[in-house]
Amino acid sequence: MTIKEIQDAIVDEFSMFDDWMQRYEYMIELGKSLPLIDEKYKTDDNLIKGCQSKVWVHAALDGDKLVFTADSDAIITKGIIAILIRAFSGQSPKAIMEADTAFIDEIGLKEHLSPTRANGLVSMIKQLKMYAIAYQTQLN
């Protein structure tokens, strides 16, 4: 599936919820189901700055695809990361670099897109794209 197709699927899933409560409960579920990052990658180097909660993101190439693993000490933040990873992990660095992130708005998480928001969703997306740029350079 392309990033766009995955994003559309996520938007579809979220459209089933009537209110914020259900959306948040789903995000919390996603957070709890986020595959654990290898403890050795939970280093200060992999910490994303600008988040009130701690967020670690690790990236590694699997062939020509970029695979992300991540963790956070806050569950809602973990849910947001789970959504991002589902959309971006296992894709080519080029596709990640060029990916649009408007689906965040469509699933009702727009409030988290504000740059001043303490969970640092914007920092997370930026970090994923930075990894993509770095690995794209490596692939070239």
Place this chain on the structure above:
Amino acid sequence: MIDVKSIREDFPILKREINGYPLVYLDNAATSQTPKQVIDTIVDYYSNYNANIHRGVHTLSQEATDKYEMARKTIQKHFNAKHSYEILFTSGTTHGINLVASGFAALLKPGDELLVSAMEHHSNIVPWQMLCEKTGAVLKVIPMNEEGDLVMDSYKALLNDKTKLVFCNHISNALGSINPVEEIIAGAHAVGAAVLIDGAQACPHLKADVQALDVDFYTVSAHKMCGPTGVGVLYGKEEWLRKLPPYQGGGEMIAEVSFEKTTYADLPHKFEAGTPNICGGIAFGAAVDYLNGIGMDAIAAYEQELLQYATGKLLEIPGVRIFGTSANKTSVISFNIEGIHPYDIGAILDKLGVAVRTGHHCAQPIMDYYKIPGTVRASFAFYNTREEVDTFIEAVKRARNMLL
């Protein structure tokens, strides 16, 4: 006793809804809300007499100057300063601290010691660290204990004839502890050190009497006490204000200027370079009048009731731990729930219309002390109600159920 119902009518913002829920504003320690009496003052200023102050020959300038200086007198009276020129208008508490720290650069030498409490806001730590870097003075820390009280024996042991300055908050923003400032000031004076008290968290809850305290510097922000943001005052004892050099150069702070030599204006103008926040100063005066209209003692008594009520209810929720359990504390509750990150609780509470603060509250050393990433902080004001406390408690329970 205070009539909360009628007081709430003074605050238009309290009628707001957030996500379809009535706003429950419990972030008062970050900023207090603004009553219409203060809002009206701001509108009146810009509608009727907006002008630059001092030295203006025209009527509007005279009116604005009179109101601005009247506000200074109102604030002087509130804090019982001996002279109105000991009240310097600033942009807020942080500005006041930086003004004093900057002035002391000329008075310190390497090896001099400065004492800071372990429970300071970053704004009462960083300016002094910068001062130490500049002068070679050494920063020492007055420790705190598990309850969130300063360890006064350690404080006394730290005092010596090298101690030049002691700075401490009157009330901790993260824990709510009311510090024994009388004892701190007396101890510092006994070794010839000056004391700056950060009154940002105390000013909404109690009336500091700067003469009775015999404090050298006391600094507050208007927005913590129902005034606007971007304005505050620094009280400084006359002898200190005469000793310290000006903070910033510019208009308003001079007596005579030539390219050979400039002489500085007298107090308070020596420290008030540039066009000040005129409207803000006048509105600050209105805010002080408003609070005194209700009565600071009545406010404190009511807030204590809310604190006791909320503390009791919160502790009934399994896994709740409150940080800051001093016997002497104001209406601030910093807490966590076992197994849940404070950010998650704050995010759910916001969805339910309850405004709290989460994080380290600009007091990372306190979080390090307790080895926690942060806390959820609910801070109550005199316009909050018991019903709002109930809503808050229900919201915390709901958040806990969702998150655990």
